[in-house]
Amino acid sequence: MQNFTKTQLRKNKKYLELLSKDFPSITSAVSEVINLRAILNLPKATEHFLTDIHGEDLAFNHVIQNGSGAIRRKVMEELGNTVSLEDLEELIPLIYYPQQKLDLIKQEKKGKYLTNWYELTIYRLVKVCRATAGKYTRSKVRKSLPPDFRYIMDELIQEDEKRYNKRDYYRAIIHSIVEYGTADHFIEEISTVIKRLTTDHLHIIGDIFDRGPAPHHVMDTLMHHHSMDLQWGNHDILWMGAAAGNRACIACAVRIAMRYANTRVLENGYGINMLPLATFAQKTYGDDPCTDFTPKNIADKNASIDIDLISKMHKAITIIQFKVEEQIIDRHPEYHMEDRCLMRAIDLEKGTVTVDGVAYPLNDTNFPTLDPKNPSKLSEEEEHVMSLLCHSFRHSEKLQRHIRFMYAKGSLYLTYNDNLLYHAIIPLTEDGEFDTVVYKGDTYSGKALMDKFDQLAREAYFTNARETPPRNDFLWFLWCNKKSPLFGKKKMATFERYFIDDKTTHHEEKMPYYKLIADSEEIADKILIEFGLDPKDGHIINGHTPVKTKNGESPIRAGGKVLCIDGGFAKAYQKTTGIAGYTLTYNSYGMTLISHQPFESVDAAIRNGVDIKSTKEIVETNSRRKTVADTDIGKDLRDNIYDLEMLIAAYRKGFIKEKV
Incomplete structure (x- = not known):
């Protein structure tokens, strides 16, 4: 048992008085210490x-x-x-x-x-x-x-x-x-x-959402699990942004659902009304075969799905997505993503698009809603479709319940029992230093960067979506910006994959983290130390x-x-x-x-x-x-034992009266 001085007992008297309400006698405090010390010797749980x-x-x-x-x-x-x-x-x-x-x-x-x-x-x-x-x-x-x-x-x-x-x-x-x-x-x-x-x-x-048929069922299962945590993935942050009402995130989430012919998650899973998009797509692209927008994995889908209509909806929402993304980029020059404004790089007369200073032939030149004078502007009908989609996402009770759960149980990273958990990367420079981001005059890197981005991601959902610019734009930043710890690439080449046949433009170069972390124990140790973990016992799990x-x-x-x-x-x-x-x-x-x-x-x-x-x-x-003693719970139990032993000493030395 610890030997406490009178100064220590006097300094902590208010706290000990509160603790004595739960343990009103020496016997009750001793009994709890015996219990906690015994638990420390149980095997670590799985x-x-x-x-x-x-x-x-x-x-x-x-x-x-x-x-x-x-x-x-x-x-x-x-x-x-x-x-x-x-x-x-x-x-x-x-x-x-x-x-x-x-x-x-x-x-x-x-x-x-x-x-x-x-x-x-x-x-x-x-x-x-x-x-x-x-x-x-x-x-x-x-x-x-x-x-x-x-x-x-x-x-x-x-x-x-x-x-x-x-x-x-x-x-x-x-x-x-x-x-x-x-x-x-x-x-x-x-x-x-x-x-x-x-x-x-x-x-x-990370990455509960997208591609597969039923992320909503996965979320239901997790919400009933007795003990769990989650670290947000890039596809999760996309849906978090969609639930927050961010137009680019909504359009991208719908596009991915169309790409995999997964309308069930939208309509049956979350009650998202897809009729306005279907009506608009059929009217606008009715004569367009939309061959390059045929969904993936059709063989796995229900035969009753109208592939032709899904393909048209796919193209329609893709064009909308690129437009609203460019609007975000214009609102946020600090994102440094001007090179991704490719709608305005289209030359309809020549049938080309300029990417990184090179003009490439477009494999599709049917852009009936594109205004060459204002390429990022939605047409009146596109605006109507987007407004209705936003309303559906914002007012989907089940989606909002799931996303609030993700915020309550989730984070960008977690340290747990000597392990560091995060979905993708910790931003690093080419020479292995922690990469920096400047936000409102302050510079962040490493753990401080992850903590700041975590805070901003929460603020983006829980603040007023009608602000100008809306804070939920940050969730789109986390989805696809090269500085995002959830993305890990220098660009997202979605436009190129759809509209340029030259596959050299499709390449998405990975950030330095991947090359550095592959074989370097030194880099792994550096990251673990940055997050307060002992590299002798710690692991990075992602x-x-x-x-x-x-x-x-x-x-x-x-x-x-x-x-x-x-x-x-x-x-x-x-x-x-x-x-x-x-x-x-x-x-x-x-x-x-x-x-x-x-x-x-x-x-x-x-x-x-x-x-x-x-x-x-x-x-x-x-x-x-x-044993339990080697875990985070063990650390908490030892702290509790310390406090209880201080309470026992306070009882025995007369600083606090027993409540019996």
């Missing part, structure tokens, strides 16, 4: 890291359900020596999808066989649950239990069914659960507890750039200091990466990287036990098993 989900809700949900294979491993460890493989392959998907699997099993088993199956299955699930609860305090486990079965589950998990005096008691509980028709409900609830205790905390390192595994690229960089875990969750990237995503787990034994093959379907998992095929790679093994 963290789960995912990134670049891009709306792939089914694959994402399955990885959440199976804990990147942790559930299967736990079942095999606990029951593998006593239960047949056939029964285990039935039990594992039951934990993942209890309702659906129970429906299937009840069709197969009847009467006495079903009763016996229920009792045996509950017994096995309790054993698995007991194993997952082993690294937590009884109090924490009890808080994780559902109210309907809290007492019963607590008894089953904490008691040993082999203990002679409790054997019949234990069996009677399980028998009664089945007899009174609550077995289904119990199995569903205990499966949820198993999954909750297997993964203590979830990290999402995503954003898909790792081309099939080409031999590795997600482990800078001597193991940097882990880039974007392996292609989005189907659009899987041909490039060769896999269907990476995930990372970090438990008391160390870090494990898991690469996943494509997810077949929920039905295949339930009916045939077809899990995602995953490959483990041990990134780092701890020299000793880490």
Whole structure:
């Protein structure tokens, strides 16, 4: 116990008086210290890291359900020596999808066989649950239990069914659960507890939105998760800007949805009215085949989608996007993006556009709404469409709820248990120094830059969108400016990809960060130190750039200091990466990287036990098993112990009276 001086006790008396209301006696304070010191010795709980989900809700949900294979491993460890493989392959998907699997099993088993199956299955699930609860305090486990079965589950998990005096008691509980028709409900609830205790905390390192079919379903899942954080990705910030009413972000979010024929996320997911855009596109581009605007991945889409109409809507919103982006650039000369004003670089008579001083032939010269005298001005009909889209985004209750959640749980970066988490990059110069940004006369770099940009991103959403210029323009800056830590390239060549066939113009040069961080432990250490982390134990964990595994690229960089875990969750990237995503787990034994093959379907998992095929790679093994004492929570607990020991000393030395 600490030895406190009278000066220390006198100086902290007001705080200690407040603390004494929660711990009114020496005994209560000592009891809490004993509890906290014991918790410090428990094994560190498991963290789960995912990134670049891009709306792939089914694959994402399955990885959440199976804990990147942790559930299967736990079942095999606990029951593998006593239960047949056939029964285990039935039990594992039951934990993942209890309702659906129970429906299937009840069709197969009847009467006495079903009763016996229920009792045996509950017994096995309790054993698995007991194993997952082993690294937590009884109090924490009890808080994780559902109210309907809290007492019963607590008894089953904490008691040993082999203990002679409790054997019949234990069996009677399980028998009664089945007899009174609550077995289904119990199995569903205990499966949820198993999954909750297997993964203590979830990290999402950006890019929930765009490309995939259902980012809104991913957001719904995250909002019900028991413990998580997220670091904003560039595609998230785009939707955050759209929800804030920024026209360029709205147009770009709609364009990407059109590019992947993903109208469901707009219309069904968030109630965005697409009829005005469809009507305008059909009227304005009715005779234009819009061949270069045919959506990607058509084979994966519903056959009822009108590809011709989507292509016209795609072109219409693309032109609108380029115009409103140029309006932002004009409003903000400090963004230094004049070279991206390519609508005004079009020469319709010659059929060319000038990029970086070179005139290139346009592959499409049908621009019926382009005013050569004022290229960035929306036509009257475009203005009408844009106004209605803005209204839809701003008044989508579900979108606003999701974005507020992203602000509440999210940030540009996070330090957590010696690891630095961010989506893309920390801006660096060619010589490895932290790049600078001047904002209102003050210069920012490194951690200070990330903190400032985080603050400005919040201000951009929560302040009045009708200001001039609107602060939500900054969210568009974060989407595509070369100084943005979420972008990481010198330009976004969207215009060139649509309208210039010369592919040399399509190249988007990466910022120096990528070359510097690839092999340099020194740069990684420098970044970790900048954010207050010890480079001996710390790691940088991020995503954003898909790792081309099939080409031999590795997600482990800078001597193991940097882990880039974007392996292609989005189907659009899987041909490039060769896999269907990476995930990372970090438990008391160390870090494990898991690469996943494509997810077949929920039905295949339930009916045939077809899990995602995953490959483990041990990134780092701890020299000793880490405990709670080695975590951020451990630091907080030690602070609490210090305060409580000071309170105990104040009681014993007469500075504070016991409240009894």
